[in-house]
């Protein structure tokens with residue numbers, strides 16, 4: 001269990017993290033989302049004992065990170081995959097970690113296999129690793145001591161689509177076996193797929209947190225419907241007093257799906273698609289962090305205006 005209570009971090013007059021509180025539970029993957037400079041890395045650095053807090057506490061299993069003996073056996077941390085000594089090989093980094101944690105060297109091979117780093121790659125110096133390979137090594141290092149808690153800052157960064165899918169499976173399995181995972185990401189869709197719980201942060205303050213399903217339920221706006229004869233359906237819905245706007249191949253209606261279905265049934269119009277028009281995580285994220293975004297334009301996840309589909 002991770003508990004962060006009233007955590008504040010100031011750099012001079014600037015407040016990077018402002019009275020942040022949240023919990024991460026065993027068996028759950030918690031996504032930590034926020035625009036650039038929101039305070040995610042700072043919060044995680046405080047949790048891992050790398051940055052002192054100005055106020056508040058962050059504990060893992062009831063203890064501050066610095067008070068945990070042999071912390072790598074309890075908490076796996078990946079904050080900056082590029083921070084490893086560039087002159088060491090991947091195998092050397094893991095071997096050193098295993099030695100420090102009192103683990104058998106066989107664990108190094110197990111970890112290399114788990115993150116799909118080949119024997120040849122493991123013997124290469126880290127300066128010659130791609131970002132994705134560094135991330136894989138960082139994940140291997142975080143998992144080396146078989147910890148019960150994982151704190152990962154942007155672990156999907158640099159991974160290719162197959163790598164992201166692999167990591168998703170790995171973290172889901174880990175949580176299913178009772179592990180606690182906190183991961184930050186700017187890849188909203190990725191978090192939407194992987195996280196059970198979500199914490200949204202903007203300018204150092206938590207703007208929303210909770211179970212993903214309940215957070216997303218709050219973003220549903222009306223109904224999306226497609227019919228074989230969409231224009232007749234639009235007229236029928238308007239005649240029934242509903243507001244209708246064209247949306248892609250279909251219509252977006254200010255009504256519940258059952259009301260839209262009833263109108264279509266009365267008029268014997270065949271429906272092709274009928275579902276709640278959820279705004280999704282991206283809409284939620286942009287709405288909640290609107291006054292903390294750097295730009296008017298969506299900062300993450302959405303194509304720029306005019307971009308080709």
Ligand SMILES: Nc1ncnc2c1ncn2[C@@H]1O[C@H](COP(=O)(O)OP(=O)(O)OP(=O)(O)O)[C@@H](O)[C@H]1O
Nearest residue numbers: 011014016034035036037038039040041042043186
């Ligand atoms: N050592 C420091 N001294 C001064 N300001 C700092 C320091 N470290 C971080 N900050 C500031 O604190 C704020 C939060 O930074 P942080 O790296 O935690 O954000 P983040 O949410 O991880 O962003 P990103 O998604 O861009 O990595 C930023 O404005 C950053 O410039």
